[in-house]
Amino acid sequence: MKDVLDRFEEVAENPQTCAFEWKKETGRPVVGTFCSYAPEEIIYAAGALPYRMLGTGGAKGYSDAYLQSYCCSVVKNTLDDLLSGELDFLDGAVFPHTCDSVQRLSDIFRLNMKNSFHLDAVLPAKLDTPSAAHYMKSVLERLAGDLEERLDTRVTKQDLTDAVLVFNRIRNGLRTLADAGMDNRINITAGELHTISRGVTAMDPAEAADLLDRLCTFIQPKAEPGSGPSKRIGLTGSVCGVPSVYETIEQAGGRVVLDDFCTTERYTDFAVDESADPLPAIAARYLKKADCPCKHSSLYSRGERIVEKAEKRGVKGVIFLLLKFCDPHAFDYPYIRDMLELKGIKSMVFELDDEQSVHAQFRTRCEAFMEML
């Protein structure tokens, strides 16, 4: 098991190097993407490695000449990576529609990328109407066509079906592991799960699927007894690249049993229908997967999902990790907090300045929160 975990960690820690090596070995293109709504299946079907740009951090400062100080660190760090030349290995980038900041990031990328193509996949913001569903499908068809042109290739139905199978395996594997980890049926911490999910974003999908399958063989049928006195904690909020929060929560006496971040729960939710025509099936998945606050479906969908999962997993308290200047999540926080409160689930909100570095106060707050529960 250790070698598999090590491999995920290696990629999670050096995503750029790993993607670049993949490119050298296979001679195939790498396409950068943003957000859990990027239709990776299509990019992979077009023969490229979908590489999720999450920003490596380190406040390189290049982006300060392009973006104001009141921009979230995910966007700033990603632009830093581009401007510092670290993303020069990309053959192109695909930006799906998400929040306002990413719309502008996409424009800035388009104007400042060198020698690589740029595509917008302006997905619908609304997910709950037939016209939006139809539009979703058309946008994906256009994207497939654009990719064919840019990568000088053909995307056949078979390519799409193959890609769907691989990504279904990945998401299914991640989900199975997460469930098992949280029920104590496998010796994997929430922090390790997070690392795995980060590794998946920059790895050959086929390799990722195989590794996940291997990990799943270690799952025990029954839960290990005695998880100790730890308090069961749920995590939600903006996309999160800070494994150290898991450690801090554990040291404070908490156990993460619900992880609703963008690279975990919101990424793995819902499989593509393998028996249907692949492109419409892919479109259908992006309409139905756990929604992110940039999208509009029902008014309470996110709150309901989080409350339901929290109750199912016996969560005592929920920690909202909000990234500073992330508007979509900041708008959703008060109502979800209230919904949890109605169910007697306490919550705490913590604002992160930069995903990559957690302020010392977080420790104190976590400890106080555990003491309160």
Add this chain to the structure above:
Amino acid sequence: MATPDEKKIKADKRLREIMTEYYIEAKTPKEQTGKKIAWITSGGPVEPLHAMDVIPIYPENYGAMCGAAKMSTELCEKAEEMGYSSDLCSYARGDIASAAVNGGPIGGLPEPDMLICCNNICGTVLKWYQVLARYFDVPLFVLDTPVCHTGYEKETDIYVRHQIGEYVAFLEAVCGRSFDYDRMDEVGTLSVKAQKLWQKVLDTTVNKPAPMTCFDAFFHLAMIVTLRGTQTAVDYYELLLEEMNDRICKGISKVEPERYRLIWDNLPVWYKMRWFSDKFGAHNAGFVADTYTSGWCGTLPYLDENDFLGSMAESYTRIFLNTGIDHMADNIVKMVEKYDADGVVFHSNRSCKPYSFGQYDIQRIVGEKTGTPCLMIEADMCDERKFSETQVETRIDAFIEML
């Protein structure tokens, strides 16, 4: 030199009257007016509401009023108490709080019967209207207008057109009667008329000296936002246009002598309008145009007077905030040429990310293409706590020295 009295724009008075009447009607109990109320985003399609005799209410217009009355900061603080981050758009924070405590100069807006949200200006409005829909528990219609980064695609047109149909059906359901297509044609014609007049009003500042500044335009904008599609708006802008032409004949301007002609980008700083106008005025600099007020007539080329409903999809989707930043930069370049401007002032607005992010690239493009000096000022349109007078003052002085 014109006297202070001559410098005043006479139509101001009429505008105040109309806006007062408008808010009085809106605040009159519904049993008396028999009209339903819709809250709608500033870039939203208001014409079908007028066609259905629904009173449109613009929280953003009210946000501007609160800001100008320096009442926003308090409301923003209230929203923060409710759990909303202080980094969110101050219109949204102010409105969410005002709904809860009936705040602001007219003691809160009349409660809505429906909510109309069009995301052609930002994603913030989508979140904001979701909050409102939960709070008031009334039907919400979302008009989803995909961003046109590089162009207007066919599938976008199909999608938005389809939604215009859904919008009509939504109104029929909420109002309980069928849509009046004949009325819609009339309203559409009036809307196009008002937009053309507004464009003409804005064009008068091509004249040297300009008969008004953008600070006047920010004020006179109220009508094109809230009442386009009505005869009132058409009449008003005819009056205003006449007055502007008269001022041109008489050579009256706000800034005398007008030494520098500037362009303003982004929303105004509502609580500091006077201050900015005086500050620049003292250097004989006047703002002859801005990117904000022209936003309400910028899509005229896509509108078809004879098929308003049919052309709504394209015209509402292609408003400048919903395009790529290179397109936004070109818009400014054209303005610099058209108005023969000497400089561009960018308001980097902490509230409005879609309008502000990209300004550095825009500044670069404008500088390269026109050679005009640019100034970036950081503030917030309503939240006074985000404004540092001393810092901004120094920058303005240095900028003027550069011109």
Add this chain to the structure above:
Amino acid sequence: MITAGIDIGSTTAKGAILKDGHIEAVTVMSTGYDPKGAAETVFQTLLEKAGLDRKDLEAVVSTGYGRKNVGFAGRSVTEITCHAAGARLLSPTAATIVDIGGQDSKVIVLDSTGKVADFTMNDKCAAGTGRFLEVMASALQIDLASLAEFSARADATVAISSVCTVFAESEVISLISKGEKRENIIAGIHAAIGSRIVSMAGRVKARPPYIMTGGVALNRGVVRVLEERFQSDVTVPELAQVNGAVGAALIAADRNG
């Protein structure tokens, strides 16, 4: 039973020894740059004051920002929980504790049994903390301790609109150069802190009776602003500064008892 609580804050280190629920000794000193050393000194002073020896103590709990630096403590508990515990002894009726220290400020809401029901802390920004007052005092070139005195003489409150400490500092400087009275500016500074705290309090549904602890509680000007904004009395307990340390000592006893 005899227990001790050691509270290592960013500016001051505090300690308390309790014997069967009664306070035997308390002490306050500056933390300086050596939290470990400060903890040791506080402990020694306490023992001397109480006339006790180390081995007389059955348990020691550390708290505060430097709580992990207290090697001799059996365990550490956050200042939030300790403040709640301290209030149970020192101000048993309190429902809300406003604690404004040097680097951070907190609002702690207690349930009917005196346990923490909810809490919040300032974000990274220093507005609403003792640090904010320090910066402003130095911009005005007056002693931190005399801020309250000055604000008491104010005949108006000058609005300080900026929330960021750096902005507010330049705002204050420009107000001085405009000839505003220092008294009135200080009243404005206190009002600005008040706004921050009230907004934090709103987020956790704070309710009266209020008590205030932490170094800034010594500034009557801030307390008065909070009373106005909360429209309620805000009591500063006599032992406000050692409230957290007392709480830690109580918690130490609870574990054993």
